[in-house]
Amino acid sequence: MSLTSLLLEEKKAMLYVQEAREKAQRILQEAERKVEEILRATQSAEKIREELESYRREVEKEAEKILREYEEKAEKIRSIPEDAIEKAAEIIVEEVLKHEF
Amino acid sequence: MSSNAVQALKEEIWRRAREKAENILKNAEERAKKMIEAAETKAREELRSKIEPEKLVLKRRILGKAVMDGRKAVILAKNEVVEKAFEKALEKIRALTDSDLYREFLAKSLKKAIEEFSDIGGEELIVYANERDLEFLREKTRELYPSVKLKFRKGDFIGGIIVMDSAEKRVFYDTIESRFEALRPVLREKVASLLFKGGEEK
Numbered sequence: 001m002s003l004t005s006l007l008l009e010e011k012k013a014m015l016y017v018q019e020a021r022e023k024a025q026r027i028l029q030e031a032e033r034k035v036e037e038i039l040r041a042t043q044s045a046e047k048i049r050e051e052l053e054s055y056r057r058e059v060e061k062e063a064e065k066i067l068r069e070y071e072e073k074a075e076k077i078r079s080i081p082e083d084a085i086e087k088a089a090e091i092i093v094e095e096v097l098k099h100e101f
Numbered sequence: 102m103s104s105n106a107v108q109a110l111k112e113e114i115w116r117r118a119r120e121k122a123e124n125i126l127k128n129a130e131e132r133a134k135k136m137i138e139a140a141e142t143k144a145r146e147e148l149r150s151k152i153e154p155e156k157l158v159l160k161r162r163i164l165g166k167a168v169m170d171g172r173k174a175v176i177l178a179k180n181e182v183v184e185k186a187f188e189k190a191l192e193k194i195r196a197l198t199d200s201d202l203y204r205e206f207l208a209k210s211l212k213k214a215i216e217e218f219s220d221i222g223g224e225e226l227i228v229y230a231n232e233r234d235l236e237f238l239r240e241k242t243r244e245l246y247p248s249v250k251l252k253f254r255k256g257d258f259i260g261g262i263i264v265m266d267s268a269e270k271r272v273f274y275d276t277i278e279s280r281f282e283a284l285r286p287v288l289r290e291k292v293a294s295l296l297f298k299g300g301e302e303k
Contacts, residue, residue: 002104027129027133028129030133031136035136052159056163059159070175088295091295096284098202
């Protein structure tokens with residue numbers, strides 16, 4: 001009686017392990033499917049477009065920064081002191097009136 | 102076999118079964134995780150090698166344009182400042198017409214014009230000048246070139262003179278405006294290097 005019940009329990013336990021093996025198999029199959037999907041995505045034109053679009057946005061930010069720096073430089077030039085312009089104007093007058101052609 | 106012993110054996114059977122099942126699942130999950138990670142790494146590398154040249158072109162195009170636009174903005178700003186200096190210079194010249202510097206220029210200009218036309222004998226020359234300068238030029242002519250026949254006419258320019266023979270075939274230009282234009286390229290460089298130290302960007 002006891003031996004029979006032990007054998008039955010052993011069989012149940014083996015089935016339990018078998019179920020775990022089947023579940024493991026499903027996990028690996030799902031992983032293989034995902035791997036295929038991931039690798040297929042690299043071939044997709046859409047994926048390439050998305051990557052390039054995201055890179056374009058990144059580079060555009062960098063471009064905006066560059067442009068801002070130049071604009072700041074331009075502003076600094078525009079705010080040159082009036083006396084410097086005055087001095088330059090004096091040089092022009094002198095040259096215009098004194099230059100020998 | 103006592104019922105306690107049987108119970109103990111049953112528990113042992115289940116403990117081992119659970120341990121084995123757990124290991125099987127754990128191994129499967131770890132393997133699946135590694136497979137996916139490897140695929141992602143491979144995908145990233147493949148994608149990178151595929152789009153890297155396009156990225157480079159994109160970067161050069163976008164940043165190149167930014168640098169070009171930026172330089173243009175700087176050049177425009179420099180031009181504005183240089184033009185401001187030119188405008189100021191013109192204002193100054195307008196205000197300077199009574200000065201020694203201007204009178205000296207006018208006298209020199211008249212002398213040069215007379216020299217230019219020295220080969221035409223006693224023929225009359227026509228001198229155009231700003232109304233304001235006519236009297237000064239007449240005086241200078243009487244004083245320095247009494248034998249030269251000059252007819253003075255009003256000219257519509259800031260300063261300087263235009264002299265021509267009576268047939269109006271030969272012309273000597275020496276107006277303030279023409280001097281400004283002739284000297285503008287050289288003066289632009291000079292003024293830019295003075296104002297911006299590094300000179301004018303091309």
